[in-house]
Amino acid sequence: MIVGVDVGTSVTKAQLIARDGRTTPAHEARSTVYTLPGNRVEQDMDEVIGTVVTVVRAAVADAAQLDPDEPIEALALTGQGDGLWLRDAQGRPVGRALSWMDGRAADVLDRWTADGITREVHRRTGSGMFPGAAAPLLAHLAEHEPERLAAADVAGYCVDTIAQRFTGERTVDASDASLPFLNVATRRYDEQALELCGLTRWRSLLAEPAPPGTLFGLLPKVAAELGLPAGLPVSAGPFDIPACGFGSGLSEAGQGNLIIGTTLACQVLSADPAPPGDEAAGMVLATPYPDRYLKVMPAMIGTAGLDWLLKMLGVRIEELDALLAQSPYGAGGVTALPFLSTSGERAPFVDARARGRLDGLSPLTGRADLVRALCESVAYSARHCLETLGVSAEVTACGGGARSGEWGRVFAGVLGRDLHVREDAVGIRGAARVAFTALGADAEVTGAPARTVRADPEAVEFYEAGYAAYLRALAAARESW
Template identity: 85%
Template sequence: MIVGVDVGTSVTKAQLIARDGRTGPAHEARSTVYTLPGNRVEQDLDEVVGTVVTVVRAAVADAAALDPDEPVEALALTGQGDGLWLRDAEGRPVGRALSWMDGRAAPVLDRWVADGVARQVHARTGAGLFPGSAGPLLAYLAEHEPERLERAETAGYCVDAIVQRFTGERTVDASDASVPFLDVVARTYDEEALDLCGLGEWRKLLAEPAARGALFPLLPEAAAELGLPAGLPVSAGPFDIPACGFGSGLSEPGQGHMIIGTTLACQVLSDDPSPAGGDEAAGMVLATPYEDRYLKVMPAMIGTAGLDWLLKMLNVRIEELDALLAQSPYGAGGVTALPFLSTSGERAPFVDARARGRLDGLSPLTGRADLVRALCESVAYSARHCLETLGVSASVTACGGGARSGEWGRIFAGVLGRDLYVRDDAVGIRGAARVAFEALGVSAQAEGAEPHVVRADEEALAFYEEGYAQYLRSLAVARDNW
């Protein structure tokens, strides 16, 4: 069995995955997200490492109950991507990590958009830049805090920071390295993309991507902390979005996947490494553990976070969501929405830091259910926009908190015009375990049980086809006016 760990932005989870797909209980530990003036969002690496230790020890204690005859074969890590986690030669933090939600580098990105740098980088690497990606954050520190970069040995990401602490290896998974400077075909850094961003002198801070199937032995001191044997193989990646895709069973080009979480991440498996997004210079293309397979991703900033905001405003508990959605008809009684409720604007399937949400069609007859349904429908329209931009042509799976809602799932199926295959909550850990099992050369069914199928409602299909067209028209008008 594998101990799988998913290091989220604020919650770290771990559980055991057996070769036949059975799982042990999920264990969680929270870490602090520091939201500070100047659109700064930071995390403490030492605290995050501590959460991993806590949940791994708890998961290891379940091993005998899950299968007393099956040993723990590896530790498989996945977690949040983007951001900037600076470390010294020993892997210790050089200041707090800059989160993927950090907005301090927005002026840098504005310059790169205005002078064409962002578009040129996207054309070379397939990476759509946004304020919380490593490129703008590195450039910001080079301009405002160069001494921090001088003190650093590595400018990396969350997962590889933890791997260095546990194994001593200075490495990075190719999925993380893909954003934004990797040539995903050659799996080497695109030096011209670095130079375009004025970051050539800081190339030395980028760790070389690990080879496919790489495993790293657990250091004795880390093993003692984690309750695992020294030398146990550690698998490092892919990061959470691709891990969820592979944990949901992506295996053939054209298959799509959605994470309906705090953000809405849509992706498609492809044998074509060319950039997604076209003229929008949005999205990302990720290297994967598989030869000639790439993930094209549209990681929209919207998702359940916007719904959480609205429910809080309306004093509605999340447990009431399905009942509320059922009270409002298709089209939410004439209320429509644009779901761009992030202070950072939007990054997929278009990039605009000025993007903001709106509600239209209100009247004295509008109720809470209509407002909630309008927002949920708008998120589904955004998902279709992302998936169509990516060129999804086969089945679509889904996971995340939003996928637990049966009524919202039916909205997604109706808007997408296809059945939706919903996986359990362990997909990120399952994806990391799948990669680890394969690296070990072990045959395993990491995906677990068959997904739950949400059928597209025939009556909804025609209605949502027109609703989607209206959404695109409203979006075009809004973009002209932001």
């Protein structure tokens, strides 16, 4: 069995997973997200690592529930991507981690967009950039806080931060390294992309990507703290979006996966590393599997926007399905644009000025209409992303939003296809799948879909026209932002 860990933006989870896919209940610990003036969003690295220690210890104590005679074979890590986690040579933090939600580098991105730099980097590496990506954050610090970069030994991400503290290794998974400087076909950094961003001076801060199948050894002191044996193999990646893809069962080119979480992450498995779409948006990720790449559109909108609206309306999340059922297709004429992130949007287009809106309001509009309009707009964005990525086979869904039966029916209707929903430990299953492969173990951890949401023909017909109207409204809004 494997201890799987998923370090989310505010919640860290861990549980055991057996070779046949059985799991123990997940243990959770929360970490603080600091939202500060100037669109800054930060996290304390030591606090995040402390949550990992807490949940791993709790998960290890559950080993007898799966099989008291089977040993724990590895620790598999996954977690949030993007952002900037600066550390010294011992893995100690150089200031707080800059979250993927951070918007302080929006002006850098504006300059790069105007100068054509973002488009050229996208052409070379397949990665679009947004304010919370590592490149603009590095450039912002180089301009405003160069002493922080000078004090750092590595500019990395969440998962490799934990890996360094647990194993002593200065490393990065190729999925994290893909953003935005890696040539995913060669798995080497594109030096021209670094030069275009003015970051050649700081090239030494980038750890070299670990080859596929790499396992590290748990340090004795850390092992004792976790309740695990010293030297236990540690798998560090992929980060949470690709981990969810592989945990959902992606295995054939053309298959898609929709993560309805804080962000709306849409991804398609591909045999072609060419960038998706005509705009400098999205990303192409190296994966642990030969000649397979993930093309991803990680939209900033998702359950976070819905949480905001429900709070404004004084509605509990448990009431979501009932509210959606009260409003008809089209939400009584109310429509929405769902761009409710302070740092704008990053997929399938990039614009730090993107903002949400509600249209078609009248005295007859109720809370259910507002909620349905926003949920429909998120589904339209998902279709926009998946079509840009070129999905051509079945689509799976996971994440907190996928638990809603009514919202699932909206997604199925908008996408015009059945949706295969997976609910149980999807990111951890993906990390465990990679770790078992690295161990050379024969394991099937993805399991069957929890349920299949059928696309209702009437909904498909209605939403076809609704999607066209959404695209028109989006085009007009983009001109006004």
